[in-house]
Amino acid sequence: MRYCILGMIAAVALAQTATERKRDLDIKDLEPQAPKRTVTIPRSYALVIGISRYQNLNESENLKFADRDAESMFSILISQEGGNFKAENVHRLIGPKATLANVKKELEEWLPSVTRDDDRVLIYFAGHGFVSAGGIPYLAPYDVRRDRIATTAYPMETLGSVLGTRIHGKWKVLLTDACHSGAISAESIETINRRLVDLSRSIFVLSASRAREQSYEDPSWGGGHGVFTYFVERALGGAADENRDGSVTADELAEYVRTNVRRETGGKQNPNSEKGDFDPDMLLAYVPAGAKPDAPPAPKYGVMIIEANQDGVEVFVDGKSAGVVNKGTPLRLQGMTPGTHTIQGVKMGFEPDGPREETIYPGQESTITINIRFVRKRPKAALDELDRGLEYYNKGYADNYKKAAAHFQKALDFDPAYSQAALYLGRTYNALNEQEAAEKWFRRAIDIDKDYVEARASFGGMLFDTGATDEAIRQLDAAILRDKNNGLAFYLLAAAYRSKGAYPQSIDAAREAIRIIPAKAESHFWLAESLRMSGSLDEARREYQTYLRLSDFDSKLAGQLNYWALGFIIGHGRKSRASVRDIWKDLRSLAYLGLCDCDRLEKRFDDAITVCQRALSYDPQDVYIHYALGLTYQMKAEKAQSLEPLAAASKYFRSMLRINSEIPEAAGVREMLKANDEIMRVN
Numbered sequence: 261m262r263y264c265i266l267g268m269i270a271a272v273a274l275a276q277t278a279t280e281r282k283r284d285l286d287i288k289d290l291e292p293q294a295p296k297r298t299v300t301i302p303r304s305y306a307l308v309i310g311i312s313r314y315q316n317l318n319e320s321e322n323l324k325f326a327d328r329d330a331e332s333m334f335s336i337l338i339s340q341e342g343g344n345f346k347a348e349n350v351h352r353l354i355g356p357k358a359t360l361a362n363v364k365k366e367l368e369e370w371l372p373s374v375t376r377d378d379d380r381v382l383i384y385f386a387g388h389g390f391v392s393a394g395g396i397p398y399l400a401p402y403d404v405r406r407d408r409i410a411t412t413a414y415p416m417e418t419l420g421s422v423l424g425t426r427i428h429g430k431w432k433v434l435l436t437d438a439c440h441s442g443a444i445s446a447e448s449i450e451t452i453n454r455r456l457v458d459l460s461r462s463i464f465v466l467s468a469s470r471a472r473e474q475s476y477e478d479p480s481w482g483g484g485h486g487v488f489t490y491f492v493e494r495a496l497g498g499a500a501d502e503n504r505d506g507s508v509t510a511d512e513l514a515e516y517v518r519t520n521v522r523r524e525t526g527g528k529q530n531p532n533s534e535k536g537d538f539d540p541d542m543l544l545a546y547v548p549a550g551a552k553p554d555a556p557p558a559p560k561y562g563v564m565i566i567e568a569n570q571d572g573v574e575v576f577v578d579g580k581s582a583g584v585v586n587k588g589t590p591l592r593l594q595g596m597t598p599g600t601h602t603i604q605g606v607k608m609g610f611e612p613d614g615p616r617e618e619t620i621y622p623g624q625e626s627t628i629t630i631n632i633r634f635v636r637k638r639p640k641a642a643l644d645e646l647d648r649g650l651e652y653y654n655k656g657y658a659d660n661y662k663k664a665a666a667h668f669q670k671a672l673d674f675d676p677a678y679s680q681a682a683l684y685l686g687r688t689y690n691a692l693n694e695q696e697a698a699e700k701w702f703r704r705a706i707d708i709d710k711d712y713v714e715a716r717a718s719f720g721g722m723l724f725d726t727g728a729t730d731e732a733i734r735q736l737d738a739a740i741l742r743d744k745n746n747g748l749a750f751y752l753l754a755a756a757y758r759s760k761g762a763y764p765q766s767i768d769a770a771r772e773a774i775r776i777i778p779a780k781a782e783s784h785f786w787l788a789e790s791l792r793m794s795g796s797l798d799e800a801r802r803e804y805q806t807y808l809r810l811s812d813f814d815s816k817l818a819g820q821l822n823y824w825a826l827g828f829i830i831g832h833g834r835k836s837r838a839s840v841r842d843i844w845k846d847l848r849s850l851a852y853l854g855l856c857d858c859d860r861l862e863k864r865f866d867d868a869i870t871v872c873q874r875a876l877s878y879d880p881q882d883v884y885i886h887y888a889l890g891l892t893y894q895m896k897a898e899k900a901q902s903l904e905p906l907a908a909a910s911k912y913f914r915s916m917l918r919i920n921s922e923i924p925e926a927a928g929v930r931e932m933l934k935a936n937d938e939i940m941r942v943n
Contacts, residue, residue, distance in 0.1 A: 301546055302430065304343070304380040306350040307366050308334050311358045311387035315403045325477045326386040329437060329489040330354050332482075333384050335741060336496045336545075338734055341580075343382070343496060344546050347733040348762030349374075358387070360401040363414050367422050375428040380543070382433040383423065386489055389416075389438040399438060424463065431542045433510070434465045437475060437488045464510040464542060466492075466517065466533045476529055480592045483583035487524055488531055491517045494595050497580065498547035499561075508545035520561060520595040562620040564593040568605060568630040574711040574742075575630065576604045576615075581710070581738075585630065598622040605630030606710045638675055645671035646681050653688060661688050679708040683715045690722045698722050713739045717749040724756045732756050747776035747783070754786040758793075766790035781810035785847060788854055797858045804851045804858075811848060849878035849885070856888050865896040865905075886916035887925055894932065903943055910936045 310330020312323045330352065337343035337350050351370065353362050367383070375381055388400035390409050398404075398413030405412045423432055468475040468488035481490040492513070494500075500508045500516035514533040521531050566575050571586040577593065578601055585591040585605075598621055604614035611634040618628050649667030652660040665688045671681035686702035689695070702719035705712055716739040723732035733756050739749040750773035757766035770787035773780060788803035852875035859868035872889045879885065893909035896902075913929045913936075920926075 301344045301543065302378055302380045303376070304345045304349060304382070305371060305375055305429075306337055306343070306345055306382040306384065307353070307371060308337070308350060309353045309358050309363065309383075309385045309387065309399075311355060311400070311402050313355065314388065314400065315356070316405050317388075321388075323387065323477065324479075325484045325486060326437070327354050328484055329386040329477075329486050330384070331741060332485070332493050333386075333435075333489065335737055336493050337382070338730075338737065339497070340731070340734070341498065341547050342545050345382075346730060346760075347737070348757060348760040348765060351764075356402055358402045360403055360412060360414060363399075363401050367414075367419065368426070372422070372426045372428070377428050377430060379429040380431040380433075381423075381427055381429040382435065382544075383419075384435045384437075386437040386486060389436075399436075432463045433542075433544065434463070434467075435492060436466075437468045437486045437492075464514075464533070464544075466510075466514055466531060468521075468531055469529045474529065476525055479589065481524070482593070483585070483591055487521050487529065488517065491520045491524075491595055494520075496545040498545070499595050499597060500545075501547055506546065506548040507543050508547065510542045510544055513544050516595065524594055560598075560622045561595045562598050562622055563625040564596045564601070564618070564620055565625055565627045566591040566593065566603075566605075566630060567627065568632065570607060570610075570632045573605045573607050573630055573632055576602075576606065576710060578602050590627075596620045603628055603630075604710070605632060607632045608709055608711055609636055610634060611636055612710075636677065638678060642671045642674035642678050642681070645674065646678070646684070649681075649684060649688075653684060656691075658692060661692050664688050665692075677708050679705045679712055679715065682708060683712070683718060686715075686722065687718055690718075690725060695722065695726050699726075711742060713743045713746055714748070716742075717746055717752060720749065720756070721752045724752060724759070729756050729759055733760075745776050747773050747780060750776065751780060751783045751786065754783065754790070758786055758790050761793075763790040763794045767794070779810060781807050782847065784810065785851055788851070792854055792858055797862060801855060801858045804855045807851050808848065811844065811851075845878045849875045849882060851875075852878070853882075853885055853888060856885075856892070860888065860892045860895065863895070863899070865892055865899070868892045869896075881919055883916050883920040883923060886912045886919065887923075887929070890916060890929070890932075894936075903940065906936055906939065910940075 308330050310326045310328075310333075312325065312327040314322060331354065334350055334352055337345045338347045351366055353359075353366065371381065371383075385399055388404070389397060390400055390404070390406070390413055391397050392409045396410075397416040398409055399416065399419065400413050403412060419434075423434060468486065475486060475488060477486040478484075481487050482493075485493075495513045495516045496508060498508065500512040502512055502515070510533075514531070518531045518533075521529055564577070566582075566585050567590040568575075568585045568587060572584060573586075574584050575582045575591060582593055583591050600617050600619050602615045603618050604612055604616070606612045610632045613630045613632055618626065620626050645667045649664040649671065651664075652667065653664035665685060668681045668685045668688065671678050672685070675681070682701045682705035686698045686700075686705060689698035689701060699719075699722060702715060702722055705715040706719065709715070716735050720732045720735035720739065723729070723735060733753065736749045736753045736756065739746055740753070743749070750769045754766045754770035754773060757763070757769060767787060767790045770783050770790065773783035774787065777783065784803045784807040788800045788807060791797075791800035791803060852871045856868045856872035856875060859865070859871065869889065869892055872885060872892060875885045876882070876889070890909045890912035893905045893912065897904075897906035897909060910933055913933050916923075916929060917926060
């Protein structure tokens, strides 16, 4: 059972009586020759908050699945078959990070500063809510105190005002899966409504329950969710697209969630929506794969109950992961569209069950049994070929990678279902910069074993390598949802967020990677990069130095590291391939360049010049090291009013232009060179 705000959220966010519009989007009424509806997805921002365990509450008052709800909501929001939000535009406050100070900062500073009038904005909260002695409702942050609700919780009145007047956007959505432990009186509702300003059109609010109701969570819903969030996620994934036009609107989401939550709780919980005069084209999710504009309206929903003969069986329904089922604990999938669905159960190291087709009937429960019986056995010849391939692969360099690829291919010839061989073929071609082949084999590894977390993480690294950063983040997030202790996925996620300029997310991911694998040098490198870009120069300097110590091949701490996943160097105009040593040199060069920049920003010019020269010793042709040295000498000359450093600045600027005259900084450098030459001529 989850404590709730008792439907107050809708009343708070919509202060005055809303006029409800009827929207007829029935595509069957269109002429056959009519063009398909063009879907434009606006720039989108979201804040996702989830708190299961509270700092100051009793153990009995903590929740079980609010954290998981928030993680799953993040996943569906950034999915291409779902919310279509850019990952860096979705901020998460989960567990201990969801303090009152952080909630206020995200709601009152971040969202108002980044949103514009044409944007889509979504706020999601899963956790507790409380009502003060005066009848005022609050959302409960991680550090809430029951004896000081008014000063340690976030007022719903403030949330309504901020959403309506300070956060910009043409489409605003508030989804709350929260409950409280006591009733809210009608007088309290009226009092709050009178205090609210007029919230304009385009606000859609859906809360977990009505006044004086409770909100429920249970393992039976998708393996562990609040029932409200479970159906919101399914709705955004396409289940609510009743008219089959490939998108989910606010009306469709509300109807789907209300219908299914009421049925599943026997009418005990009724999601509540107070819809303002919002844009009839408000788009909550885009699911083009499910678009069937000439199909009849879907009948009402059925329930799929999946049981398995083993623990840890991941179930895929219509190609999408539906959760993990354990022996003796069935997985209930409510809100299933009646008709035929493709079902597959997978477990690493075993032959899968399926894919096969199962039929769901409206208003009925259908039980499906997954049997994972046969251990996948490998022919000895395939095992031998994999071992030979690994011998060459671990040596690095192009010639060895090519020999390794031949052995991995032979392993697959002997056993086409050898997912590890497919994974290493993907890694090998990635190192050889043959990305089309790399993608083919990464996808093959995942197709063979859909729960192959390492393959998903590796594929995410390859996608990042090719510039497909959003899809890389989605793959890495999918890997982390399956394995919270996958250091590789967190490390790669840190790099991906760094390339997007999403430095707080990069820092969080890097810290997780370090927690899991403290001696992994590269996690310290990406942490240092994002700290530097965030202005935390002292901490960044320490992390660069930690990276350099751990990545020293002569150090007993490092040893011979495998750099397969480091073939991407983003943001400095270069990529190295097919050489372990080259990639190692690149990263060490970049670490010294980062140290140089820290010293330059703190006006420690001589120290900056020293470490920049160290960076140059690893890569004499790096255009940005020459640029950094030129800037440092230029700043030193201005501070010392001396011609000697000015001449050195011009020297490095000319070297930079000789190496690459097309980089964005080139125009400014030419202007500085012209001014420097004039100063030198006059003096």
